[in-house]
Amino acid sequence: MNGHVNSLLAGKTAFITGGAQGIGLAVAEAFLQQGAKVIAADIDQRMIDAARLRLDSLAPGRASVVSLDVTDQDATERCADALFSEGGVDIVVPNAGILALKHAIDMDLATWRRVLDVNLTGAFLTATSFARRMVANHRPGRIIFTASLFGVRGGRENSAYSASKFGMIGLMQSLAAELAEKGILVNSVCPGQIDTQMIRALFSERAALRGTSAESLQRDFEAKIPIGKLGPLEELAGAYVYLASDLARYVVGQSHVVDGGWQVG
Numbered sequence: 104m105n106g107h108v109n110s111l112l113a114g115k116t117a118f119i120t121g122g123a124q125g126i127g128l129a130v131a132e133a134f135l136q137q138g139a140k141v142i143a144a145d146i147d148q149r150m151i152d153a154a155r156l157r158l159d160s161l162a163p164g165r166a167s168v169v170s171l172d173v174t175d176q177d178a179t180e181r182c183a184d185a186l187f188s189e190g191g192v193d194i195v196v197p198n199a200g201i202l203a204l205k206h207a208i209d210m211d212l213a214t215w216r217r218v219l220d221v222n223l224t225g226a227f228l229t230a231t232s233f234a235r236r237m238v239a240n241h242r243p244g245r246i247i248f249t250a251s252l253f254g255v256r257g258g259r260e261n262s263a264y265s266a267s268k269f270g271m272i273g274l275m276q277s278l279a280a281e282l283a284e285k286g287i288l289v290n291s292v293c294p295g296q297i298d299t300q301m302i303r304a305l306f307s308e309r310a311a312l313r314g315t316s317a318e319s320l321q322r323d324f325e326a327k328i329p330i331g332k333l334g335p336l337e338e339l340a341g342a343y344v345y346l347a348s349d350l351a352r353y354v355v356g357q358s359h360v361v362d363g364g365w366q367v368g
């Protein structure tokens with residue numbers, strides 16, 4: 104954060120899952136920069152502790168980081184209850200996700216189920232437990248799912264992940280149709296390849312298998328993206344700020360691809 108606070112989201116409170124690192128943390132920082140209060144939730148205690156320190160130093164008193172497994176319905180309901188008894192939430196970002204790259208014919212059922220459970224059922228639980236309380240409190244707001252470019256097209260070794268993100272877009276469009284009349288606008292961001300721990304781990308794993316370096320794999324990959332680089336986190340986060348803000352008052356049920364031109368390149 105550059106120290107300068109803008110006010111596109113002043114007075115708003117945002118809840119972001121998978122918010123202790125990567126895209127979720129970058130969205131938390133961008134929302135704080137626009138004047139919002141932020142509650143980030145994550146399952147990884149080590150990252151939670153680090154994110155707490157980081158967000159607190161960026162925006163003292165406006166950020167908190169809580170422990171939550173998005174696949175746990177009771178815990179999600181308790182979390183939503185607690186936040187609505189403390190003033191409520193205006194912007195919900197179901198973002199927690201995991202990746203499992205395998206050819207479909209080699210995929211074991213446990214992995215398939217885990218990816219669907221975290222990425223799709225977890226997002227369903229987050230979105231609906233908060234939306235139910237927003238509706239009950241006559242509170243307008245936004246729900247912004249983190250889907251993926253693999254939510255609008257499939258890809259090699261992406262069957263479970265892509266199925267979970269296509270499912271998420273179906274969920275998003277249905278919720279968008281149901282909730283718009285309540286003043287809750289629902290959309291998705293579909294990131295391309297963003298520079299996060301998830302992607303760096305993938306390059307390292309692939310490099311080890313192919314006997315090359317992660318750097319050279321990354322260079323090869325970046326050559327396929329028209330803009331020529333992995334997506335910087337802060338450049339992706341702008342899409343969430345836009346969808347959360349008054350600038351997007353007529354945007355409903357859309358999948359907003361942010362991929363440096365990868366899809367068209």
Ligand SMILES: NC(=O)c1ccc[n+]([C@@H]2O[C@H](COP(=O)([O-])OP(=O)(O)OC[C@H]3O[C@@H](n4cnc5c(N)ncnc54)[C@H](O)[C@@H]3O)[C@@H](O)[C@H]2O)c1
Binds near residue numbers: 122126173199225
């Ligand atoms: N990085 C990319 O290029 C990219 C591209 C498209 C979509 N995405 C999506 O963006 C989202 C964030 O990914 P990222 O790249 O920042 O990855 P990341 O691994 O850096 O962050 C994901 C976070 O989700 C948390 N998480 C995992 N399971 C959870 C659970 N059950 N409950 C609560 N939190 C949980 C992790 O602890 C982690 O902090 C994911 O949904 C991912 O599918 C990422």
